[in-house]
Amino acid sequence: MIRSARLRILETTDLHMHLVGYDYGLDRADPYRGLGPLADLITARRAESGATTLLFDNGDFLQGTPLADDLMHDGRGTSEHPMALALNTLHYDAVTLGNHDCDYGIAALSGFVKTLRPAVVSANLSASANDTPWDRFAILPRDVICSDGSRATIKIGVTGFAPPLARSDKQFTTINAGTAARETLPRMLKAGADLVIALCHAGVNNDHGDAAGAALSLAAEGEVDVLLLGHTHDRFPDLRRKSSLIVNQHDGTLHGKPAVMAGAYGTSLGEIDLDLRYGPQGWQIAGHQVRIHETGRHILPYSPARRAIERTTLPAHRKTLEKQRMAVGHTSLRLHNHLATVCPDPVAQLLADIIRQEVKSKVGLTAIAAVAPFVPTTASEGGLTIDIRPGEITVGDVQRLFSFSDKLCAVRRTGAEVAAWLEQSAGRYNTIKQGLLDQPLFNTDYPAYHCDAMYGLRYKIDLSKAANPRATWQPPKLRKRRISEISLNGEPVLPSASYIVGTTDFRARGGGGFRPVAEKDIIWTSSTSFRDIINQYIVTKTTLEFTSQDVWQFREMPETSALFQGNSQATEVIPSGSNIALEHADGRFILNF
CATH class of the missing domain: 3.90.780.10 (5'-Nucleotidase, C-terminal domain)
Structure with a gap:
């Protein structure tokens, strides 16, 4: 009998320090924005699946609101940081870094990374002079329940890719994503990865510039099985856009591989369900379904995770609002x-x-x-x-x-x-x-x-x-x-x-x-x-x-x-x-x- 199993992958991206359901640009509450409100949806999607679920973030979580700036400028950026507490509270499995996570410099980013419990990975971003406090990839062993009732351990390899940093400071170094992939992906397989997930802080459309088309080249790499996207603040799949031989907006695939991008600011959650089968070649993807869930489309219970995020964030949030006014x-x-x-x-x-x-x-x-x-x-x-x-x-x-x-x-x-x-x-x-x-x-x-x-x-x-x-x-x-x-x-x-x-x-x-x-x-x-x-x-x-x-x-x-x-x-x-x-x-x- 061929064993099969299900795996659910959840993605957030480009949170830009939106935590408590507030639009700082318009200075008003927004119950459909931020990781706090999104925590209710994450909790519900984990409970609903009946399958092993992994949660990843695709970068640009540290910068983007007045709250983020105030925390860093007041010296509160490396200890008890609300975003670090939120990522830990929600038990993220791994995160990668986006270009804006580097905006406050290597000292601030290193201090932040060291407080995180999830794996922090980037194959092409490193600190120029210091020891880089994150890894090029991680292997995450996770148990799944098989169709015959048995349990099996799948080794999930995860790595990340940042866009080039268009900044004047020399504290960080990035190399081409394709070069980094060809160096890192074989090492992941050698380390025993059954499934490779690329957290690619890039989109699928070259008109955005930077490394926005890097996802397409990464999807063409044979070792990559799943792609989680970001950076351009778009959503993928998007049925309003045309599909091509490479980019399938209906099935949510790049070069035939499942991919998702969940917008920005915690307004939506990306989800990929994988049907896995075990055969002579090990675990293989037999089918998939890609969805994007918008915050506010579901009436959900107030989750303990959301309460914890708001409890730790609201004091600093209120101080920021006083200053902003x-x-x-x-x-x-x-x-x-x-x-x-x-x-x-x-x-x-x-x-x-x-x-x-x-x-x-x-x-x-x-x-x-x-x-x-x-x-x-x-x-x-x-x-x-x-x-x-x-x-x-x-x-x-x-x-x-x-x-x-x-x-x-x-x-x-x-x-x-x-x-x-x-x-x-x-x-x-x-x-x-x-x-x-x-x-x-x-x-x-x-x-x-x-x-x-x-x-x-x-x-x-x-x-x-x-x-x-x-x-x-x-x-x-x-x-x-x-x-x-x-x-x-x-x-x-x-x-x-x-x-x-x-x-x-x-x-x-x-x-x-x-x-x-x-x-x-x-x-x-x-x-x-x-x-x-x-x-x-x-x-x-x-x-x-x-x-x-x-x-x-x-x-x-x-x-x-x-x-x-x-x-x-x-x-x-x-x-x-x-x-x-x-x-x-x-x-x-x-x-x-």
Whole structure:
């Protein structure tokens, strides 16, 4: 008789320090967000399965909220950390590290990792100078109940893969995920792994840049059996997206192997059920089912794990809210980005002004400012969320303006490199056919936060042209260019001329799949974070006031229109005389070219 068994695998990813059901960006409770509310669902899925269940996290759990920053800055980041207590309370089996887990430096991350009970694994991320406090892989022996009533032990091998770190500090080293896989996977089999699970902090769509397509190459490795994904804040499988020979959105497979990605912020739980059979080749996957469970879709009992997480987190959470509500300045203007990447917006204008002033004061040069909607959301998740009304600006508002720990850089770029930078940013948009109405404006696989606008310049974007591929670093041929008529102070930007661009160190070092700037061309890096620079700028101003600039516009196309999804507040901020209007009651807006 052939023995069979069932195994359930649960995944969380990109929690970004959301623990107690609160949206710090909007400063309001959100019962469907965070690891606390998700604990009820994890508890229920474990109890329901009747099978051996393993729980994994795919990284980016340590950074992302004001609470995370406060814990680290107050020296509470390495002992009794609420996220460590939560992961231990829920009895995670293993976790891997994402790029943002490195944001606070190796000392903070090492201290955190040492308090964790689950295995911590990464095959391609290591500490540059210190002993790396995590392993390249782990072998987890787990008992399963077989179909004949007997018990068997399965050795589950688990390893992890981080994306390249686009940061200026040298405390961490990453190697190519494929290289790391070819070094690590044979060692896992030699160590006795019956089943190999790859915790891959990457997605399946190359339009996200970085290592976002790394999952596809890992799935092609023969030793990998199951993939758990993250980093891009998407969900996989997603029936709204098209399948291909490699990516099956219906079955939830990459190269035929089960895979899942559970969004972000603890709003959903990934689940893979495996049917296993034991034969001459050992344990093999005979069938699988992939699901994503959304928090709030189920009426569930309040679990002991959730109570424990809230008990340990709420004191620090309340202190953070008090700090977030403290005033630091005033604005006479409404600061919003409801129409970001549809037309220049006030938030981007403010951040550009700050960048240009800071570069001018530190380097003595006038810079072009590269600014994207710095909001951690994907295009598929709906509207962008910054909206600060005239009046007080609080600490929380500054956090909303820029939630990351990036520093500022001033970099030297040629006019041709500036044009290529803008060409890549224009990948945000679909190709629009002249003479057709109601075409979708945005490429939903390209996040808004990788769509840089260049303040200080003026230029046009021609969406009748196809987007240029990310791999094309040479200036696009004239006939293929989306970007045209680039000028600075009324003078054309010349391909061979040199210009100074202010940007984040994340972008300067290749974040988002952009071309990394050579060290010799990085002429200045700030000693403090961009968010601290924003805060200081607001504090020193009596009241924020500025004049909006015309930076870019779409090339005109008669009898042509596109649709994009917005929110109800966007109707209040449509510029007068613009070609944007609310078209449908479901929040779709129309842009007439």
